[in-house]
Amino acid sequence: MTEALLEVREISKSFGAVLACADVSLDLRIGEIHALIGPNGAGKSTLIRQIAGNLKPDAGSIHLAGRDVTGWDTASRSRAGLCRTFQISSLAMEMTVLQNVVLGALGRRGDVFRFFHDPLKDTGLVEAGMHALERVGLRHVARDRTADLSHGQRRQLEVAVALTLSPKVFLMDEPMAGLGMEGSRTMTAVLDGLRAEAPILLVEHDMDAVFALADRISVLVYGEIIATGTGAEIRADPLVRSAYLGEEATV
Amino acid sequence: MRRETWVGIILVLGLLAVPLWALAVDEPYTITLATRVVILALAGVGLNVALGLGGLVSLGHAVFFGLGGYAMGILASHAQSYTPLAEWPILIEGSKSMPVIWLVACAVSGLVALAIGALSLRTSGVYFIMITLAFGQMFYFFSISWPAYGGEDGLSIYVRNEFPGLNTLDPIQFFGVCYVILCLALLLVSKLSRSSFGLALVAARQNAERVQAVGIEPYRLRLVAFVISGVITGLAGALFADLNRFVSPSMFTWQTSGEIMIFVILGGVGRVMGPVAGAIMFILLEHFLGGLSEYWHIYLGALLLGVVLFARGGLIGVLAGREVAHD
Amino acid sequence: MSLILLIEQVLNGLQFGVMLFLMSAGLTLIFGVMGLINLAHGSLYMIGAFAAAAVAGATGSFVLALAASLGAAAAAGAIIEVTVIRRLYDRDHLDQVLATFALILIFSEGTRWAFGSFPLFLDIPDYLSGPTTLPGGIQYPLYRLAIIVVGLAVAAGLFALIAWTRIGIQIRAGESDREMIGALGVNISRLYTLVFALGAGLAGLAGALIGAIQSVQVGMGEPVLILAFVVIVIGGIGSVKGALIGALLVGLTDTLGRFLLPVVFGAFMEPSAATSIGSALASMAIYILMASVLIARPRGLFGAA
Numbered sequence: 092m093t094e095a096l097l098e099v100r101e102i103s104k105s106f107g108a109v110l111a112c113a114d115v116s117l118d119l120r121i122g123e124i125h126a127l128i129g130p131n132g133a134g135k136s137t138l139i140r141q142i143a144g145n146l147k148p149d150a151g152s153i154h155l156a157g158r159d160v161t162g163w164d165t166a167s168r169s170r171a172g173l174c175r176t177f178q179i180s181s182l183a184m185e186m187t188v189l190q191n192v193v194l195g196a197l198g199r200r201g202d203v204f205r206f207f208h209d210p211l212k213d214t215g216l217v218e219a220g221m222h223a224l225e226r227v228g229l230r231h232v233a234r235d236r237t238a239d240l241s242h243g244q245r246r247q248l249e250v251a252v253a254l255t256l257s258p259k260v261f262l263m264d265e266p267m268a269g270l271g272m273e274g275s276r277t278m279t280a281v282l283d284g285l286r287a288e289a290p291i292l293l294v295e296h297d298m299d300a301v302f303a304l305a306d307r308i309s310v311l312v313y314g315e316i317i318a319t320g321t322g323a324e325i326r327a328d329p330l331v332r333s334a335y336l337g338e339e340a341t342v
Numbered sequence: 343m344r345r346e347t348w349v350g351i352i353l354v355l356g357l358l359a360v361p362l363w364a365l366a367v368d369e370p371y372t373i374t375l376a377t378r379v380v381i382l383a384l385a386g387v388g389l390n391v392a393l394g395l396g397g398l399v400s401l402g403h404a405v406f407f408g409l410g411g412y413a414m415g416i417l418a419s420h421a422q423s424y425t426p427l428a429e430w431p432i433l434i435e436g437s438k439s440m441p442v443i444w445l446v447a448c449a450v451s452g453l454v455a456l457a458i459g460a461l462s463l464r465t466s467g468v469y470f471i472m473i474t475l476a477f478g479q480m481f482y483f484f485s486i487s488w489p490a491y492g493g494e495d496g497l498s499i500y501v502r503n504e505f506p507g508l509n510t511l512d513p514i515q516f517f518g519v520c521y522v523i524l525c526l527a528l529l530l531v532s533k534l535s536r537s538s539f540g541l542a543l544v545a546a547r548q549n550a551e552r553v554q555a556v557g558i559e560p561y562r563l564r565l566v567a568f569v570i571s572g573v574i575t576g577l578a579g580a581l582f583a584d585l586n587r588f589v590s591p592s593m594f595t596w597q598t599s600g601e602i603m604i605f606v607i608l609g610g611v612g613r614v615m616g617p618v619a620g621a622i623m624f625i626l627l628e629h630f631l632g633g634l635s636e637y638w639h640i641y642l643g644a645l646l647l648g649v650v651l652f653a654r655g656g657l658i659g660v661l662a663g664r665e666v667a668h669d
Numbered sequence: 670m671s672l673i674l675l676i677e678q679v680l681n682g683l684q685f686g687v688m689l690f691l692m693s694a695g696l697t698l699i700f701g702v703m704g705l706i707n708l709a710h711g712s713l714y715m716i717g718a719f720a721a722a723a724v725a726g727a728t729g730s731f732v733l734a735l736a737a738s739l740g741a742a743a744a745a746g747a748i749i750e751v752t753v754i755r756r757l758y759d760r761d762h763l764d765q766v767l768a769t770f771a772l773i774l775i776f777s778e779g780t781r782w783a784f785g786s787f788p789l790f791l792d793i794p795d796y797l798s799g800p801t802t803l804p805g806g807i808q809y810p811l812y813r814l815a816i817i818v819v820g821l822a823v824a825a826g827l828f829a830l831i832a833w834t835r836i837g838i839q840i841r842a843g844e845s846d847r848e849m850i851g852a853l854g855v856n857i858s859r860l861y862t863l864v865f866a867l868g869a870g871l872a873g874l875a876g877a878l879i880g881a882i883q884s885v886q887v888g889m890g891e892p893v894l895i896l897a898f899v900v901i902v903i904g905g906i907g908s909v910k911g912a913l914i915g916a917l918l919v920g921l922t923d924t925l926g927r928f929l930l931p932v933v934f935g936a937f938m939e940p941s942a943a944t945s946i947g948s949a950l951a952s953m954a955i956y957i958l959m960a961s962v963l964i965a966r967p968r969g970l971f972g973a974a
């Protein structure tokens with residue numbers, strides 16, 4: 092068995108009466124894309140937020156490359172190589188596109204406390220940023236204000252910032268949402284190439300992309316993982332068919 | 343060059359030209375007025391680091407302004423009376439030397455900013471505003487009830503402090519000292535706003551979650567910004583006290599905090615030259631409206647209300663157009 | 670030091686706390702319901718005091734004066750809500766701070782222009798002046814006792830209003846979900862004006878009650894405003910219960926600090942040094958209290974987590 096880089100052990104989280112995450116365990120192995128699917132409100136984003144450190148689980152633990160990171164804050168986890176993209180784009184909207192990726196490169200390098208050093212004149216940082224933009228197809232808008240980007244372009248920028256961090260593990264919350272046909276295809280190709288650099292825990296509603304990309308799929312329903320397996324196994328799983336794909340199939 | 347840069351250059355040169363003209367036609371009062379503008383602008387430049395770049399709405403910057411003032415007052419009064427400041431554990435003498443006073447003012451303001459910031463930045467939003475305000479009051483009441491340095495009446499210093507090689511009693515020479523400091527501070531802040539630190543700080547203002555996600559802790563950025571901000575405002579306080587040769591608890595009042603904030607806003611928040619434009623406007627208003635009516639604060643209030651409700655870019659915004667993301 | 674003196678100081682602390690509650694209740698409601706930070710709340714306190722002084726001067730009736738303070742402050746509140754404050758609800762806190770700071774400048778100078786810079790005096794009516802004897806033989810000023818009673822009665826009324834009336838239900842709904850009450854067909858802008866006027870009226874009443882102990886002058890509102898901020902920060906912004914607890918805590922800490930600290934320092938220092946150190950520390954006591962509360966609970970005692 093290949094080594095698990097990220098391991099989530101039996102975490103639970105409830106908001107009042109809503110059990111958003113019930114005893115969830117999953118792992119992410121080197122070189123794979125592990126897709127997490129489930130209906131709206133199943134608790135996928137809640138799981139991602141707990142792994143990234145934005146939300147404290149009620150119980151359970153999270154391990155990154157063998158280290159228990161459950162008590163760490165978001166920034167420390169990010170520095171340790173755990174990097175996420177947001178379901179609802181979370182960018183510095185008044186800055187340029189380039190500034191957003193340079194910020195990522197700066198975070199990666201870890202020397203923000205430099206008071207006279209212009210990061211936009213630092214070829215290392217700018218090149219890292221431009222390279223990331225190139226990969227997601229945003230190079231041509233590098234000097235635009237982020238707020239002026241289209242919805243889909245913002246999703247691509249989210250991924251570009253993640254790329255600048257060259258993390259050990261990617262957590263991506265619906266990177267394809269709102270991309271359109273063309274954009275989805277580019278993004279699928281980007282993610283496909285990315286798994287060799289670092290494994291991806293991918294939350295996605297776009298089933299074509301999921302079945303094209305995922306090495307393994309976990310299905311989350313009402314906060315519980317009801318099945319984990321390859322695409323074929325998941326398609327065949329009776330529990331999944333009734334609980335989840337059943338609804339989809341009728342559409 | 344961008345229009346905002348031009349506006350900045352014109353402001354800085356204009357600020358130099360007016361006292362030189364006043365010197366030529368022998369109007370020392372105008373020189374003093376220009377010195378006031380420069381010092382208040384410096385205080386605003388300080389606040390602007392926290393408020394404009396960091397988005398930290400501090401209503402307690404009078405603390406640093408006042409500490410700078412009292413650093414000058416206390417050191418100079420001991421030097422004046424030839425009594426040491428402390429004899430134990432080490433002998434500390436007073437001082438009449440501006441550079442020494444500035445250093446002490448900066449160090450004290452910086453340390454206090456570190457303490458206040460460390461506590462206040464645990465909170466955010468309205469809590470932050472109110473806590474900084476409350477810390478300001480704490481210093482104000484302390485300065486009133488502590489009798490050693492004049493209490494409510496404040497401290498007078500009979501002769502302005504010394505700067506090596508200059509006659510600081512000559513208004514134009516003292517103006518020059520303040521002007522150079524302001525220019526250095528403007529240069530520093532404009533560098534800062536384009537630095538790695540500035541990028542991360544501004545990003546944390548726009549979206550703290552994003553900054554955390556790239557592995558940077560907003561708290562530490564903000565704390566450093568708050569300290570830099572406090573140091574600059576503290577230095578302005580020391581100069582202000584030297585200008586008036588007087589310090590009193592009124593430097594600690596929350597109206598002082600409010601007024602420093604008004605310069606920054608009238609000028610244009612987050613713009614490097616905003617505080618300069620704002621301070622010029624404030625002093626001009628005070629001078630002309632104050633001459634027209636005893637109740638000129640009514641007009642100031644109405645103007646401020648108008649700017650907040652209808653012209654959010656401030657004066658620089660009107661002169662130089664909408665803010666553009668710099669690159 | 671006698672026990673009687675201590676009890677008297679505790680009562681003074683209560684009286685101060687109750688008055689702070691009248692100020693803070695409005696501030697905290699306005700923040701809780703509308704999300705607005707209102708620096709001009711101190712001006713409404715001042716307006717209440719001036720209205721009371723003017724009416725008492727003209728009619729000689731203290732009751733009419735109190736009614737006038739409530740009415741004038743509530744009316745002023747409603748007017749600024751409709752003309753200015755309303756535009757600030759969806760602005761950031763910085764804009765709110767600046768605009769309401771501008772209102773302070775306008776109100777303060779306007780009042781100075783109308784009434785002059787000299788303080789006015791509001792006399793305690795005969796039937797409330799002089800001391801009264803409490804159980805245990807303690808002599809205490811009747812008027813201060815009346816403030817405590819009035820303040821507690823208003824507090825009780827406010828809690829009842831929030832707990833049981835239609836407006837109270839709307840206020841509570843407004844705190845938790847703004848869109849919801851709009852969807853339920855409540856006229857939001859009228860509710861906001863009402864809440865603002867209510868808070869303003871309470872501040873005006875506080876101003877009038879205190880105006881009779883201290884003098885009525887321009888600038889009297891701001892020190893109290895800042896104390897009210899301390900109160901609601903300690904209590905948790907938006908919580909009326911927090912405001913009550915916070916107000917009593919601040920009132921007692923301040924009063925007892927001023928009374929006890931010099932005595933405590935006097936135990937091991939020479940009297941003049943003890944007095945100056947003690948009173949300097951006492952003047953900072955409530956801010957130290959606030960800082961300690963915030964270290965333990967960054968959103969105050971009763972603030973939402």
Ligand SMILES: Nc1ncnc2c1ncn2[C@@H]1O[C@H](COP(=O)(O)OP(=O)(O)OP(=O)(O)O)[C@@H](O)[C@H]1O
Pocket residue numbers: 106109111129130131132133134135136137138178
């Ligand atoms: N902060 C919160 N407070 C209360 N309830 C919450 C909170 N965050 C999420 N929830 C609830 O937890 C459940 C899971 O939400 P979550 O956002 O994780 O779903 P999701 O699977 O990501 O859905 P989607 O596919 O729509 O993105 C939902 O019922 C949601 O209402």
Ligand SMILES: [Mg+2]
Pocket residue numbers: 135136137178264
């Ligand atoms: Mg989601």
